[in-house]
Amino acid sequence: NAGVTQTPKFQVLKTGQSMTLQCAQDMNHNSMYWYRQDPGMGLRLIYYSASEGTTDKGEVPNGYNVSRLNKREFSLRLESAAPSQTSVYFCASSRLTGEGTDTQYFGPGTRLTVL
Amino acid sequence: AQSVTQLDSQVPVFEEAPVELRCNYSSSVSVYLFWYVQYPNQGLQLLLKYLSGSTLVKGINGFEAEFNKSQTSFHLRKPSVHISDTAEYFCAVFISNFGNEKLTFGTGTRLTIIP
Numbered sequence: 001n002a003g004v005t006q007t008p009k010f011q012v013l014k015t016g017q018s019m020t021l022q023c024a025q026d027m028n029h030n031s032m033y034w035y036r037q038d039p040g041m042g043l044r045l046i047y048y049s050a051s052e053g054t055t056d057k058g059e060v061p062n063g064y065n066v067s068r069l070n071k072r073e074f075s076l077r078l079e080s081a082a083p084s085q086t087s088v089y090f091c092a093s094s095r096l097t098g099e100g101t102d103t104q105y106f107g108p109g110t111r112l113t114v115l
Numbered sequence: 116a117q118s119v120t121q122l123d124s125q126v127p128v129f130e131e132a133p134v135e136l137r138c139n140y141s142s143s144v145s146v147y148l149f150w151y152v153q154y155p156n157q158g159l160q161l162l163l164k165y166l167s168g169s170t171l172v173k174g175i176n177g178f179e180a181e182f183n184k185s186q187t188s189f190h191l192r193k194p195s196v197h198i199s200d201t202a203e204y205f206c207a208v209f210i211s212n213f214g215n216e217k218l219t220f221g222t223g224t225r226l227t228i229i230p
């Protein structure tokens with residue numbers, strides 16, 4: 001049981017390049033999330049998927065797109081990377097969303113640098 | 116607006132001393148409260164959560180937190196810290212407000228244990 005896995009662990013991009021961050025969970029969770037973590041700002045929600053086939057914007061969605069490929073996988077795409085997107089990205093999952101009692105389980109993170 | 120405030124960005128503590136990490140939230144509706152811990156170069160994991168009932172919540176690794184509704188606080192405490200407690204700690208609040216449910220994280224407190 002690997003929990004939540006993310007690839008890659010590290011990535012360096014040039015401004016304007018595109019890339020996709022991959023996330024997968026093996027806990028049969030319905031809901032999945034993408035956060036970014038910046039110094040002094042905590043975690044901010046980029047997008048989430050309450051269930052397979054649905055996605056919704058979070059607090060900071062601009063410059064990102066997501067795909068809920070199936071129940072297990074939720075990818076985050078940067079179409080044209082900008083230096084402001086330099087951050088650590090975390091994927092998380094939970095059994096349900098909107099149910100505030102649920103614990104979110106986090107992946108190990110992807111450290112992205114945009115030059 | 117709903118928010119979570121962690122007043123201390125860094126807390127140095129000597130080994131075996133007690134520690135309190137402060138968390139305050141602003142909301143007039145029902146909330147669920149969480150503390151997550153992030154060890155170096157890892158994702159976040161749940162330390163403890165308050166959903167209802169007893170206001171004193173016990174978590175993993177000897178941590179506990181007390182929900183104080185009148186002071187809108189959820190401070191985290193441990194009577195005697197260990198080197199292995201060195202990590203960043205995030206308070207999070209889930210506020211259910213009819214269509215505006217979301218988990219909001221504080222900016223984090225970095226706990227450093229001094230041998």
